[in-house]
Amino acid sequence: MSTPAANGQFSLSSQAMNGAVAALNGMALNNPTVGAVADESTNAAATAHSGWDTAGALRAALAEWHKQVAELTARLNQNSAAMEQTNLNYHSTNFSIADAMNGK
Numbered sequence: 001m002s003t004p005a006a007n008g009q010f011s012l013s014s015q016a017m018n019g020a021v022a023a024l025n026g027m028a029l030n031n032p033t034v035g036a037v038a039d040e041s042t043n044a045a046a047t048a049h050s051g052w053d054t055a056g057a058l059r060a061a062l063a064e065w066h067k068q069v070a071e072l073t074a075r076l077n078q079n080s081a082a083m084e085q086t087n088l089n090y091h092s093t094n095f096s097i098a099d100a101m102n103g104k
Contacts, residue, residue: 017087024080
């Protein structure tokens, strides 16, 4: 995200940051639907094994999967928001410094 600038300092690539934010948002949006096939097959297997301990274990595993997917989705959204805020803060600080150096 940051690259050496001509003056030897570091600069932030807004394009790279925006791309990373978009990628995180895309993963968060796709995350819940990625396992839909697993949901169907797990439910079918649990139904087929009704009355067996296996059915309960499959349902418990699926419930845990849904919990973990929800937590991952929340984390992706938090990381995306934090990255976007970092980008804004960086540019705001740069403009403030530039204004101060130009006597504004």
